[in-house]
Amino acid sequence: MASGKFTYLSYRRHRICNPLSFELLERVLNYADLRTGDTAFDLGCGNAVIATWLAERLGLNVKAVERFESVAELARATADASEGPGAIEVVVDAAAPFLERAGACRLLLAIGTVNLFPDAREPLEAFARLKRSIEPGGYLLWGDPFWRRPPSDRLRAVFANERYQTHAGYVAAGEAAGLTPVYAGVSTEADWDDYSWRMNASVEDWITENPADPEAGAFQAQIAMMRALYLEEVRQGMGFGLYLFRVPANRAG
Numbered sequence: 001m002a003s004g005k006f007t008y009l010s011y012r013r014h015r016i017c018n019p020l021s022f023e024l025l026e027r028v029l030n031y032a033d034l035r036t037g038d039t040a041f042d043l044g045c046g047n048a049v050i051a052t053w054l055a056e057r058l059g060l061n062v063k064a065v066e067r068f069e070s071v072a073e074l075a076r077a078t079a080d081a082s083e084g085p086g087a088i089e090v091v092v093d094a095a096a097p098f099l100e101r102a103g104a105c106r107l108l109l110a111i112g113t114v115n116l117f118p119d120a121r122e123p124l125e126a127f128a129r130l131k132r133s134i135e136p137g138g139y140l141l142w143g144d145p146f147w148r149r150p151p152s153d154r155l156r157a158v159f160a161n162e163r164y165q166t167h168a169g170y171v172a173a174g175e176a177a178g179l180t181p182v183y184a185g186v187s188t189e190a191d192w193d194d195y196s197w198r199m200n201a202s203v204e205d206w207i208t209e210n211p212a213d214p215e216a217g218a219f220q221a222q223i224a225m226m227r228a229l230y231l232e233e234v235r236q237g238m239g240f241g242l243y244l245f246r247v248p249a250n251r252a253g
């Protein structure tokens with residue numbers, strides 16, 4: 001669904017907009033040598049809850065990039081309430097043009113961010129491109145669903161097959177892109193259930209409150225499809241991984 005409205009409704013009641021806990025985020029980032037004042041780019045920041053956590057807990061200065069204005073509004077509200085010590089700047093843009101002008105950062109995050117580079121769908125290609133925007137010795141934190149088992153035709157039709165990997169496949173793709181795998185963690189089933197049912201409840205409530213809205217029918221069909229897919233296939237067939245890679249300090253090019 002191209003509109004930002006469904007994305008906004010899906011995520012308005014989430015804190016982290018992925019099947020991911022702060023406990024896992026912290027556990028993985030404990031393995032990154034980050035200092036107060038380091039710069040981070042959070043590509044596809046959603047409501048900027050993670051960006052704000054990075055600014056508050058780690059003192060990072062974060063550029064939080066979001067393609068949809070309606071979602072960026074949520075991000076600004078979160079960021080404005082933060083007392084630092086790090087700073088958060090919300091940037092409304094797609095990730096690729098942002099990176100072209102942004103220079104390099106110490107920590108680059110892409111957590112559940114689809115279509116980072118429309119012409120580079122496989123993680124290996126995306127990792128190789130993202131690496132150019134990270135300082136030598138800096139880090140990529142990548143979060144995405146992974147295949148627990150070969151996907152059914154139905155899952156393939158909804159989630160582009162080549163975009164996702166197995167858990168081992170993401171680590172291998174990072175290595176093939178010249179990144180050093182540092183740590184990887186996997187979300188729990190409870191994280192997935194919470195993520196999916198929060199989304200469902202938010203959209204269903206909006207439909208109940210706005211039955212005459214011209215988009216209500218399409219949103220009802222979309223959330224019903226997502227609910228069935230989650231219960232029948234995603235819950236068994238997909239996990240969610242968080243992968244920390246380091247850019248070699250002496251990298252060439």
Ligand SMILES: C[S@@+](CC[C@H](N)C(=O)[O-])C[C@H]1O[C@@H](n2cnc3c(N)ncnc32)[C@H](O)[C@@H]1O
Nearest residue numbers: 016017044045046067094095111112114115116
């Ligand atoms: C699943 S949400 C995750 C948000 C956040 N990373 C988190 O984990 O809480 C993905 C967000 O990325 C945004 N997004 C997806 N692709 C993007 C792109 N290419 N450039 C900028 N934002 C993008 C979406 O609009 C959405 O708000």
